[in-house]
Every structure is written in structure tokens, then in C-alpha cells.
Amino acid sequence: MQHLQWFPGHMTAAMRMMRENLKSVDGVMMVLDARAPESSVNVKLNNLFADKRVLYVLNKADLVDKKDVARSVARFEEKGLSAIAVSATDKHTVDMLYDKIFALLKDKLEKNKEKGVFKPVRFMVAGIPNTGKSTIINALTGGKKAATGNKAGVTKGKQWVRIRELELLDTPGTMPPAFESQTAARHLAYIGSMNDANIDFNDLAYEFINEIKVKYPKLLTERYGTEDVTASALEIMNGICEKRGFLLRGGEYDYERCSKAVIDDFRKGRTGKIFLD
Template sequence: MAINWFPGHMHKARKEIKKVMSDVDVVIELLDARIPFSSSNPLVGNLRGEKPVIKLLNKADLADPKVTEAWQAHLEKDNAVKSLALSATADGKIKMIANLCRKLAPHKVDSDKGISAMIMGIPNVGKSTLINSLAGKTIAKVGNEPAVTKRQQKIKLDNGITLSDTPGILWPKLEPATCGYRLASTGAVKDTAMEYEDVAWECLKEFRVLYPNALKDRYGLSEFGSDEYELLEFIGKKRGCLKSGGVVDVHQAATIFLQDLRSGKLGRVTLETPKMMEAEMAEFRAMLEAKREQEELAKKEKEDRSGKRTS
């Protein structure tokens, strides 16, 4: 099952962001430190052009610290990018964001207009919480579900920086499919747009390889079974997710697993590494190229058959 979720307000937000981007000095893109690649919206790169960007790896307290370091080194290979790992809910590093803005827009430091920074990111990545922390008061509405912010708003900070908050936007088609599943597993996609069992199965494929001990410790497992479905059944049995007749309620087991992942009860985990995503994207691009060649060949064969019929 492919996961796609692009509400109407996201399309509207994209158009509005494009209109005002010329007035922005620095883009602040919030990423989920557990899935830095999958939570990086390709539309952000298209919209910002050559504007400098601060990539904040939020929820770093839930992510694997060694993998987070690897992602920061990978991201900063681009000279226009600065990165910072933090937790928007409670982190002294939040004060460092203003300093990074000044470094990336030195020509605006002493300007009467100050620095204009736009915060962008996928839904439910913590933008509103970060803005409230930067402002030192509750300005942006916060909710533990995606798509709480529906429109742009500007917030003037005491340090000469004006923030533009934008709604969390996904892109119309979440590809490759694995990115869609990772986004769903961390809560960036509304639950009504996903099947819990499908998302849990896909997530467990990676989890049993990357963090097998986390599964063993959390659910008291001694074995994982032959596939993800059997592993989910084991989790369900350990958590008492049983229907009449002793049948495992796989949906309930999937819900428990995903809630444990999102809340950090499975420990500090990251579901993708830079090397892993480079390999995955190379495979995805090769698949697209093969599909394009097949479509061109089918088109040519159709044209040849049509030409024979008319001759």
C-alpha cells in the first residue's frame, strides 16, 4: 500500500511560500532526527533555491546519537547548509539558532529590517513547539497530530529576527514508498491515511536488522520468527493483544509497536543512515529509468503497429 496524504491547505501553502520566498534571508528546515532523509521535503529545496538553510534535526533525544552525527556531517557537505541537533521541547541549543541565522545572513545583522527567517518542515515535526520556545511564550498552536498549523504567520523576536511560520507540507507523491512508510511510522501522516499493520510490517523489516536488541528488551522476545507478520504476532502475544479463541489482534499489536516507537519506549533509534539512503535512492532512480525505457518501447511498438495498419 502506497501512502499519500496531501490535503488542500498544503497545496495552498506551497503557493503562498513561493510568493514570499524572495523576501526571506534564511530558511530554517525542521527535520525528524529519526528519519532525516524521509522528513526532508524536496519541495523545500525547490522553493528556497540558493537561500542558505539551517537544517534542524529535531527530536534528537529520540534518535541514535551516532547516526545523528553522521547525518550532520553529510548535510554540511553543502556549504549553504548548517545543521543543529536538538529537542524543541527542552534544549539549551535553541538559543544557537539565532546565531546561526546571523552567520548565514551577515549583511542583515545591522539592517533596520533585521533578518527574515522562514521555518519549514513536514507535519508534526515540532515547528510550533520550536517557535514557542524561540519566542519564550505560546504563540503557535501545538498539537500531537499532523497539520495543526493551517496558515502562515509572522512572529517578531526580541533579537532582531522575524520568523515566518508555515503549515507543515508533504509532497503530492511520497516516493520511494519506503519514505512514506517511515513518515507514517513517526507520525507525520494522519492515522486515517495509513494502515497500521502495513506501516508496522515495513518498519519492522528495518528494525529487526538495525535494532534487534531493542525489540528483545521491550517485548521480551527470544525469537523473531520467519517474517514481519510472525514478529508482529509475537509482539501481540507478549502484550496480550488477543481476540476470542486466542487469535492475535494484529492491528492492536501494530498500534502498540508504533506508539512505542513514537514515544521513545524502544530507545533512541534512527531508521535511516546516509549510506543506506544513497543506496536506496540509486535503486529507486534505476527503477524509474527502467520504467521510462519500457514506456518508450511500448509507445514505439504502438506507433509501429498503427503505421502498419494505415499503410
């Protein structure tokens, strides 16, 4: 299996930008992917924000079973952390997010009020690439103010956006310089938070099928007509190639196409609700 690591120079620059702006923010929204809420925590960012109030936002909750979402939020709360699950594509959950931000700063805001100080609340929106940071900002502000896209590295430089009494700083996604676990790194590759250009999709789809055939065998059968989910990942891929006609000229299996299709199906939610962590 390919060793996954991704820490280009622009992430060092983004970390520096975040560090420089920390003093001017009241809190941080750490945007995670609800399909992999533990794997999508960037430990380096946690260290950077150690003295800040942090709200963990488990986004893309629409792609996960409600029970898994609730359990994930509870896990964060058990550790004494503030967490909320949202779907940036659902207006209602985004309103809840707005309230949650103000609740997190309630005491600070009351103190300011007593002193007669009025200033907007400033939050930095951070996390690994592709978790929906910019989409959340757009949903909160009701506009297309932050650039979005379903791949890593769409947000460049820094961007402040204002909504009512809230100012949000969008930031480019950052990864830790090294992953503590390659399983976690793989989960990030599945969800599209890694740079696809560096990924060996054959390897990735093989590993994905190995995980899914144990955790969600039924989904493999439903999506790909896999009859024997106890077969090896390679045999399952062969079956998918046959059923989908992913064949090369000589009739050999086109694993490249098969791998990309399997990962793309998962990313778009076509395989079903899959919780990875």
C-alpha cells in the same frame, strides 16, 4: 504494502502561501526529523527555496543516538549545506539555533550595519508535518505562540512571531505531491508525519518490525521480549500479541491493537533510540 501518498488541497495552498512570502524573508529554516533526516526533506520545498539561504534543523535529536545525529549533520555539511541538530524541548540547543540563524546571515547583517539600515531578520520555518516547527518557534520565543500537536496538520494559515531581532513565519507542514521512494514515505508514516487516518497500521507495523529486527534486534527483545529476532515479522507480532494479551474474543491475535502499540511505542521513544534513514 499500501502505497503511501498524501497531498491534500491545503498543502497546495500552503505552498502558494510560502511562495508569496519568500520575497520578504532573509532565509528559511527547514525543520527535519532527526530520526529520518533524509526522508523528511521535502524535495519540492528544496526547489522552492533554491535561491534562499536554508538552515536545515534536525529536530527531536533527543530521540536519536548522538552518533547518528552527528553523522547526519556531517552529511548535510559535506554537501555544503548549513545544518544543526536540536531538541526543541531543550532550551540550550534552541539558543544555539538562534546564534546559528544570525551566523548564516552574518555578511548581510554587516552590510546593513555599514549602510545604517536596521531591520529585523526574517525567517520562514518550513518542512513536512509534525517535525516540530511550531514547538521550535515557541522555544525560541519562550511562549506558546504557535499551535503545536503530535499529529500532522496542526498549523493552519500563516503566523508571524517576533523574538528580539528575529521574526519567524510559521507555516503548515507540506509533503511532496509524490514520494520518490516508498521506503522514505514509510519512515514518515512511522514518525507521525503522514495522516494516520489514511494509514493501514497492520501493514505499517509489519514493515517497521521488518526494519527493526535487522537494525535493532536488541531493542525488540528488550521492549517485547522477542526471543527469536530472526523469525518473520508476523511471528514476532504473534509473540507480542501473546505477551501483551492483545487477543480478540475468540482468542485470535488482535493485530490492530498490536500494530498501533508498536508504532506508538516507537513514536514516543519507548522502544529506544532508533535511527531510520
